[in-house]
Amino acid sequence: MAVDVNSLVDTDSGLISRRIFIEDEIYQEELERIFARCWLFLCHETQIPKPGDFITTYMGEDSVLVMRDTSGRVGAFLNVCPHRGNRLCRADNGNASAFICAYHGWTFGNDGNLKAVPNLQDAYYNDLNLSKWGLVQVAQLDIYKGLVFATFDKNAPSLMDYLGEMTWYLDSFFDRREGGVEVIGGVHKWIIPCNWKLPAENFGGDAYHVAWNHLSALTSGFTQAPAARQTPGGGTLSPGNGHCILAVGAEDYSSAAEEIIQRYEESIRAETLSRLGERLEKITPNVGTLFPHMSFLRGSSRSFRVWHPKGPDKIEVISCQFVDKAAPQEIKDALRVTGLRAFGPSGVLEQDDMDNWEECTRTNRGTVTRRHSLNYQMGLGHDRFDEELGAWASDFKLSDSNPRYFYQRWARLMQADSWDQV
Amino acid sequence: MGSGLSSMNERTLREVEQFLYREARLLDSYRFAEWLELFCEDVRYWMPTRSNRYPLNSKAISILDASRQEEYEVSEEDELAFMEETKDTLQRRVARLDTGMAWAEDPPSRTRHIITNIEVEDLVSKDQMRVYSNFVMYRNRGEIDQDFYVGCREDVLRRESGELRILSRKIVLDQNVLLAKNISNFF
Numbered sequence: 384m385a386v387d388v389n390s391l392v393d394t395d396s397g398l399i400s401r402r403i404f405i406e407d408e409i410y411q412e413e414l415e416r417i418f419a420r421c422w423l424f425l426c427h428e429t430q431i432p433k434p435g436d437f438i439t440t441y442m443g444e445d446s447v448l449v450m451r452d453t454s455g456r457v458g459a460f461l462n463v464c465p466h467r468g469n470r471l472c473r474a475d476n477g478n479a480s481a482f483i484c485a486y487h488g489w490t491f492g493n494d495g496n497l498k499a500v501p502n503l504q505d506a507y508y509n510d511l512n513l514s515k516w517g518l519v520q521v522a523q524l525d526i527y528k529g530l531v532f533a534t535f536d537k538n539a540p541s542l543m544d545y546l547g548e549m550t551w552y553l554d555s556f557f558d559r560r561e562g563g564v565e566v567i568g569g570v571h572k573w574i575i576p577c578n579w580k581l582p583a584e585n586f587g588g589d590a591y592h593v594a595w596n597h598l599s600a601l602t603s604g605f606t607q608a609p610a611a612r613q614t615p616g617g618g619t620l621s622p623g624n625g626h627c628i629l630a631v632g633a634e635d636y637s638s639a640a641e642e643i644i645q646r647y648e649e650s651i652r653a654e655t656l657s658r659l660g661e662r663l664e665k666i667t668p669n670v671g672t673l674f675p676h677m678s679f680l681r682g683s684s685r686s687f688r689v690w691h692p693k694g695p696d697k698i699e700v701i702s703c704q705f706v707d708k709a710a711p712q713e714i715k716d717a718l719r720v721t722g723l724r725a726f727g728p729s730g731v732l733e734q735d736d737m738d739n740w741e742e743c744t745r746t747n748r749g750t751v752t753r754r755h756s757l758n759y760q761m762g763l764g765h766d767r768f769d770e771e772l773g774a775w776a777s778d779f780k781l782s783d784s785n786p787r788y789f790y791q792r793w794a795r796l797m798q799a800d801s802w803d804q805v
Numbered sequence: 806m807g808s809g810l811s812s813m814n815e816r817t818l819r820e821v822e823q824f825l826y827r828e829a830r831l832l833d834s835y836r837f838a839e840w841l842e843l844f845c846e847d848v849r850y851w852m853p854t855r856s857n858r859y860p861l862n863s864k865a866i867s868i869l870d871a872s873r874q875e876e877y878e879v880s881e882e883d884e885l886a887f888m889e890e891t892k893d894t895l896q897r898r899v900a901r902l903d904t905g906m907a908w909a910e911d912p913p914s915r916t917r918h919i920i921t922n923i924e925v926e927d928l929v930s931k932d933q934m935r936v937y938s939n940f941v942m943y944r945n946r947g948e949i950d951q952d953f954y955v956g957c958r959e960d961v962l963r964r965e966s967g968e969l970r971i972l973s974r975k976i977v978l979d980q981n982v983l984l985a986k987n988i989s990n991f992f
Binding site: 437472473474475476477478479567568569570571572573574575576596598599600602603604605699703704716719720723724727728729731733734735737738739741 | 852853854856857858859880881883884885886887888889890894897898900901904905906907908909981982983984985986987988989
């Protein structure tokens, strides 16, 4: 590529160039080498439970239609009519057996196949091969514990290989109780004028900002933190492939928004321990980012979100809340209301984050500003591979260890011409 | 419609208008403690989300189908909302602003609440009335940041010791994807 990645990311020294947060040339390469290549999260299965259910989202900047066809199989396609390129489905979600393009009426089944074309006989002389003009399908689609992922790259490793050790950490959020999780109806969608990597790395392990940036929310009664027992353990964990987890100590529920949620966490301890095993005696995974841009948290809000890129300095967030399916209704309700008060556009924690990410992006427009690298040196040389946790772990709970692994992965993908080189 | 101006006491209408204008002025001048006093202790303050949903039973989509808006566009009461607040959480939100460390409001937004299209409807209960209004909330912040929040509100006002108080407020924003980076102000 034209961009010299080695000059942008130096994780040995903990220096990252500001250029990767603002320059369009680098952003265009990201769309090619990261978003058109990696496994990307689409939705949770409980968002499309019935045959015909669909949801629209993005993979990179590509509009994507995810649907469960009439036979119950989940597929994902470019949400684009192959005829003139019109956007096919303009709804966020729903249930349909077929989609009719608004422009000329080409009609597609919920399996992506082209079913009908107006004037096929008289205008096309029956000489159009419908089977060749269905919706463009993703190269691979797979589902892990209800989480639907897809990639546009047929040479990408399998989803299980891509997730690697991250699977256990996903289990600790999405499969810690019998039945896994379900998504609460409704979704938060909003625009943040920031580069997509800033929220991704923040959720990937920035414990450093919490005590200062979120102090106003912590002291105004939006979490149990001031009252609950906080354990000294925890830290940043990199289970490989650029995935990042931030953990607190075992049985530390201090980020629960209200006491009943804290009590709930304590009450399900035996079940989660038996399902997840002894790792849970060491840590409680609390926040994370699945490379490149899906993040989730299990503290003051149970939310998963994708930071969809919309240019080097803009993202659209699509954020949902999830709850343990087996949780009592009053816990589900408590999680919904406390969750939206903490995270989401009006969230008293998240609104301060967004303001920072915007300014961290905007300043990089300055030519001279851009010449100075950013500091990712916290805890440099103080992480080690923890066999029990299956991850690179920081010694201390505050560390830039995770973003260093995140950007190492980013750099490797940006340099590679194919998955063989990653 | 329960009633129009004919059966509506004109004085009540003027009173409601002045109540809502004063509320807007309190918000725009950062007088949040006084603003909180306008709410009943058991207030429900709710700002649902809106989505583009697919009509369930029609191929040709009729936007004239009234149920389409309410039924399909606005999130349900048990779904994710932009805000779902009680008096207590509104107070906590205001308390947070008062810590001096609420960075999304530092520097504070310059807001202007334009309240229009006020309609008052009698309710069955003698001391309660339903009030519809539209709003344009302009926000300017920092150097050049600006957002427009446009929508409608549906309030239930209750008379407590002679004073109007807000018992419930539903705020419907005319956006699907929120175009502002956050919601750090009130409506």
